[in-house]
Amino acid sequence: MGLGTFGILLVLIHASAACEFGPFPYSTTGIACRMxxxxxxxxxxxxxxxxxxxxxxxxxxxxxxxxxxxxxxxxxxxxxxxxxxxxxxxxxxxxxxxxxxxxxxxxxxxxxxxxxxxxxxxxxxxxxxxxxxxxxxxxxxxxxxxxxxxxxxxxxxxxxxxxxxxxxxxxxxxxxxxxxxxxxxxxxxxxxxxxxxxxxxxxxxxxxxxxxxxxxxxxxxxxNFVQDEDIRLDISLASDPLIKANYLESHHKGLVLYKNYSDAFSDSVFSPSLLAESRMLYFWLSEHILNSLASAAFLDKRLGLTITGEKLKVTSSGVVPSLLHILGKRVKICLNTVFFSVRASFFLSRYSLGHLLLNDVFKTLLYKFSGFQNDPSIRNFLQTMISVVGIPEVISRIEPALTSLMNSKGLHLFEIRNPEIITRKGYVIVQLDFSFPNHLLLDFLEKRL
CATH class of the missing domain: 3.15.10.10 (Bactericidal permeability-increasing protein; domain 1)
Structure with missing residues (x-):
């Protein structure tokens, strides 16, 4: 076979293996990674x-x-x-x-x-x-x-x-x-x-x-990192990877895959200009992807939390005990039938030596209740419970759960320095510096070669 024929075959092989993207590839970007x-x-x-x-x-x-x-x-x-x-x-x-x-x-x-x-x-x-x-x-x-x-x-x-x-x-x-x-x-x-x-x-x-x-x-x-049991993310590329003078960047679809749950996404607000170049590693996450993950986790029955006993009776302000005394059984009945959602903004304080810490200062707390529009006493009670009892309890559960999940994916092998989570309208940015564990590459070379 001549060199010319061999070269033509190589071109055909690369062409057949190439990916096809739409005219606006960023519109389907759910996750972006910049190194x-x-x-x-x-x-x-x-x-x-x-x-x-x-x-x-x-x-x-x-x-x-x-x-x-x-x-x-x-x-x-x-x-x-x-x-x-x-x-x-x-x-x-x-x-x-x-x-x-x-x-x-x-x-x-x-x-x-x-x-x-x-x-x-x-x-x-x-x-x-x-x-x-x-x-x-x-x-x-x-x-x-x-x-x-x-x-x-x-x-x-x-x-x-x-x-x-x-x-x-x-x-x-x-x-x-x-x-x-x-x-x-x-x-x-x-x-x-x-x-x-x-x-x-x-x-x-x-x-x-x-x-x-x-x-x-x-x-x-x-x-493997973005999959846990039946919940996983589709990390197929949404566009060709970029090589710039100061960074490498890849864009991924990030669609949530969970049993019969279907996800679609075509209105991403991602743009390379949203990411800086001062840190070593950046992840851009669409709010749509995070909401879909929460929905899948809810369908997988991972977000249930029951608060009982002394945690319902004692707060630093003393408001809840008085309400319980005044409302009596009525509160118990209402708490069994009330549905509400809580949205809180918090940021990663530290992930070091295999342990995750969340900052306990909340920038925003938004509540959405079903019912009780004309009963301010119960609404105030629920807001107090969420702020004083609910959110700290959620954090106390999330910290060990996420720590265990990330360690199971091998994240504890890396020395992560000064991680930050920045929330913006429609997306979240994770930025950090890191050190590469030498033994990880050695183990890889020994196993693969």
Whole structure:
């Protein structure tokens, strides 16, 4: 197959795997995620581990070749059992090229390749048996990788096929070689040229494979994080991922999926201008998505709360005891039949060492009651109960419940710093800084490779 035909096939494969979006993709965005350059620089510190894994897991094929020499006839050789030892990386740099790719430069990768060299001569007047000798090749290499982000099968995919290797040093050492010096020079020239081609092919293929595996791993991690039993979010892409000079951004549908509950959404107010660039990580959540989650949780019977006993009789203001004394049984009957909804604004105070704390200062409290329009005493009673007893009780239940849920998703493995939840009309923004746990990547590489 010619290179031209192969290139056409690649284009067709990418075209067939691409996603289709409507003329206004932001209108269906329920969740947006922005990772800024400081986060990219932090994650780049782990690039060395990925590159080392790429070198060690690359499958180097046996290399064979021959060359015609005067008097000697043909000199044939073969390299086998090629392995990588003593691998180190001096420096890694990352740059976000706007509307193009994530450009990663790996400087001064030093490695020693070991294996077995088999060689022999086939002349017109004689045939000499092949000899085998162990060899070592010391190398110093720079890598340049351009990672493009795209949509494939409705999720973010990484393409790292744009990969280049530059060799600054490639020195061949033959162990126990008794042949004349010209033979070593001959093999140095041949093997160096051939090995460069093989290294570029195999290492770049492995890097591209790892990039795709990591992209799938992040997607699976996110999908697991937004699912709990029968309730989950559809994180299919609503538009192509963005690469800007200062951030990476992806937009997701975020529709709630729960049994027979159906959700639709086409009037999102999202715009990239709503998110800043000063923090490491941003999440934009549509109010519609949050309301749908609450509805699904209600249908799943997760939002029921019964307040009884002393919590109904004692408040700091003393209003409730007097009302209970005056209203008597009537209040008990009304409390059994009243339906009301409460909406409270509060923000995340701290999530550290696997524990969630909610701020206990409420900016707004809105009540909607069914009935009692003409009975201010009962309305005041219910408002007092909600403010003094209900909301603190809800917080005391939400904190451990959300803490347990987030820890079960592995969030406690990250060091999250200064998280904030900002509420606006129609949406919520979560912004935070974080530290990346080194062992998480190591565990991933050990399990997947």
């Amino acid at each position: 800024t350059k400081p986060a990219a620089l932090l994650l780049n510190q782990e690039t060395a581990r990925v590159i080392q894994a790429a070198f060690r897991n690359a499958k180097f094929p046996n290399i064979t070749g021959e060359r015609s020499m005067r008097l000697l006839g043909k000199v044939a050789y073969g390299l086998s059992n090629i392995q990588v030892n003593d691998l180190s990386i001096e420096q890694s740099e990352v740059e976000l090229k706007e509307n193009d790719a994530i450009h990663i430069t790996i400087k001064n990768v030093t490695a020693v390749f070991k294996g077995t060299l088999t060689y022999g001569y086939a002349g017109a007047w004689f045939l000499q048996l092949f000899h085998s000798v162990d060899f070592e090749i010391e190398s110093s290499i720079d890598l340049q990788i351009n990672i493009k982000l795209m949509c494939q099968k409705d999720q973010v995919a990484a393409d790292a096929s744009d990969c280049y290797l530059s060799f600054h040093k490639l020195t061949l050492r033959l162990q126990g070689d008794k042949e004349p010096g010209w033979l070593k020079q001959l093999f140095t020239d041949f093997i160096s040229f051939t090995l460069k081609l093989v290294l570029k092919s195999e290492v770049c293929n492995e890097i591209n494979f790892l990039a795709q595996v990591l992209a799938n791993f992040v997607h699976d991690l996110a999908a």
